Amino acid sequence: MEQEINLDEIVDMNLLQNLLDQTEDIDDRKAIRSRIQELRAIERAKRDEKLARLTNTREDMLQERQRRAAEHKERTLAMYDQMARSAPAGGKKKMDIGLYATGQVTPPSTPSETESYTAEDCLQQCLRSAEERKKKILAAYEAAARSGPAGVVKGVDFAPFVNADVSGYKPTKAESNATFSMSGGVPKVSKGSQPGTPISPGFPGGLNFPKAAAREDPAQEIIxxxxxxxxxxxxxxxxxxxxxSRQGAGPKQVVLExxxxxxxx
The missing domain is CATH 4.10.910 (30s ribosomal protein s13; domain 2)
Structure with a gap:
């Protein structure tokens, strides 16, 4: 080579390839090829190291997920096991959330941060709230009904009954009302004899009137x-x-008319 070049300082593969194409000396070409192979080996080693690092990172992530899943399962089982032992069979169970969060049982003297409720408790609470709200509404309407004479338009004010205690309130039931549900069912109607009306023979002094013949509907009579x-x-x-058919054997002729x-x- 006319100009001395330090191949150990060259790290560009394209530059080495150009030098190889321009050089005709056999020894120089061998040196350039050797440097190219050395750089390729270095690049291959870097790729292998990077791939191994990625593989190890992925495996570490999978192992970390498995460890967290196992810990989650263990704490969950411990929490439910402690809840099952918190009361005898058929009793009210209590769940300790602290056992799942920290892995340690909450001391009896320290109340749990999250109070546990059963589904039945929630339903009972909802029913009590609905019943209390219903009583407040009825009390407000009853107060409005008594605020003035009948036939006058009255306004209902719910504000005084928002925080009122209606635990002992019982709505008054009207003796007679247009709706059957409020009046205690279907009313019984009884008719007495009016003046001038003939009395039936079953009563004293009654007259025996001939019973009128019941006449059916003309359409029913035709049918x-x-x-x-x-x-x-x-x-x-x-x-x-x-x-x-009794006229004997042989063909017979039947005339419908x-x-x-x-x-x-």
Whole structure:
């Protein structure tokens, strides 16, 4: 090579490839190829190291997730086991959240930060709240109804009953009301005899009036008449077919008009 070049200082693969293409000396070409192979080996080692580092990082992440999942499972089981032992069978269980959060049982003297409630307690609380709200509304309407005479438009003010104690309030039940549910059911209507009305024979001094004949609906009478006629035609045809069938063996000719007029008994 006309100009001395230190190949150990060159790290550019493209530059080494250009030098290799421009050099015709065999020894120089061998030196350049050796430097190219050395750089390729260094790059390969770096890639392998990076891949190994990524693989180890992924494995470490998987192991960390497995460790956290196992710890979560262990704490959850310990929490439910402690809850099962907190009361006898059929009793009210108490869940200690501190056992799951810190892995340590909360001392009896220290109340748990999160108070546990069962589903039944929540339902009972909702029912009590709804019943109390209902009583407050009824009390407000009852107070508005008593604030003035009947027939006057009254306004309902709910503000005084928001914080009022209505635990002992019982809504007044009207003796008679337009709605059956408020009046205790369907009212019983009783009719007495009016002056000038004939008294039935069952009472003393009653008169025996002839009972008026009940008259049916004309449409019903027509339907029954047609049913009777159809039944008579059916019986007449059956008697006629029976009469023809007894005339002996051989072919027989049946005329429906004659059978309809047949009156054999």
């Amino acid at each position: 029954k008449q047609r049913q009777r006629e159809a039944e008579e035609d059916k019986k007449r045809l059956l008697r006629a077919y029976d009469y023809v 004659e059978l309809k007029r047949f009156d054999g008994k």
